[in-house]
Amino acid sequence: MNIGQFKSANGQLIGSIATATIDLARLGLRPVESDNERAPAYEIVTLNVARRWVQIGALWELTSNSTGEVFYQGKLDDPSLSEPLQITLFGNNDEGFRVVWNRPQPRRENMDGTRQTRRKANDDGFGTGNATDNGQLADADEMPAF
Template sequence: MNIGQFKNTSGQLVGSIATATIDLPRLGLRPVESNNERAPVFEIVTLNVARRWVQIGALWQLTSNSTGEVFYQGKLDDPSLSEPLQITLFGNNEEGFRVVWNRAQPRRENMDGTRQSRRKAADDGFGNGNATDNGQLAEPQNDEIPAF
């Protein structure tokens, strides 16, 4: 879902992000100068109520495995937010970037910290249903309501 945009204005990337509960009308992308290959490419800054620029996020450069497209991914975080906002920027410096929001998916881990493998859904306790394998209505097995 698109929630904002950034455009090149006088050599600076400025933009805004708005959702139902967040309105950040003046954001900037400040380039990060670092020799560390794991450093972010941009800091996300905003004007606070005292009209000072403060950092509220960062973006890392990534490349799509399937298309080779370069994009930026990161998050906004501030004590005023209930949780960090995961964002992705698509576009380029000349034409601008669109900001896309995505909800982080919880990782499924085993007790030892290894990732869980996908497995068939467990029985939900509601029984086998009332349809046969070919989609016809099955005859009731028992008219009694089970005790819990």
Template sequence: MNIGSFKSVNGQLLGSVATATIDLARLGLRPVESTNERAPAFEIMVLNVAKRWVQIGALWEMTSNSSGESFYQGKLDDPSLPEPLQIMLFGDAEEGYRVVWNRPTARRENLDGSRTGRRTRANTGDDFAGNATADGQIADANVNDPDYVPQM
């Protein structure tokens, strides 16, 4: 989903990002000068209420595995946000960039140590409420006893 854009204005990349709860009307991309290959390509700057530029994120240059297209990926983060906002920029400095929002998919580790985007759980039949049958009914005979405390 497109949530903003950046374009070149007097040699600077300026833009904005807006969602239902976020309105960052004045953003800038400041190029990072570094020889470190892991350094970001840009720092994301915002003009705050005191009219000062402060950094709220960074963007790294990436290349699409399928198309070979270059794009930038990073996040906006600030103590006022409930969580970081993952973004990607597509386009170029001459034509401008469109800002795309991306919700990361949580990766979870399976019991065998492999990773997946989906959560899996071994069905052992033991839960904190007692044993369950295949149709989800509690199989423990003591569960109706008011003094019964299931073993964890």
């Protein structure tokens, strides 16, 4: 499900994310400069009530195994949120990024600690989302019909 966007404005990536309960109207992506290969590519920052930029998340650069497309994945977290919001960004600096949200599947374990095989989830009437299992945006012909 698309919940926001980021676009380049005066050399900075500025955007917003909105859901039924979250309205982050002014977000920024601040590049992280690090020699550590595990460091995120971007910090996600927002203006707080005192109009100061504060970090509320981070994004790591990933590459699709099937297409080679580069995308960014991470999460937003703040004490005001009941749980972290996991997001994925698709696009590029020139054309902008769309923000996609997908609910992670719970991990299931057997009593002995081994991992269960995944079972098909019950249909809740809301469909399956618009991201594939590897986090990419599904093509229009792959989208479920409602």
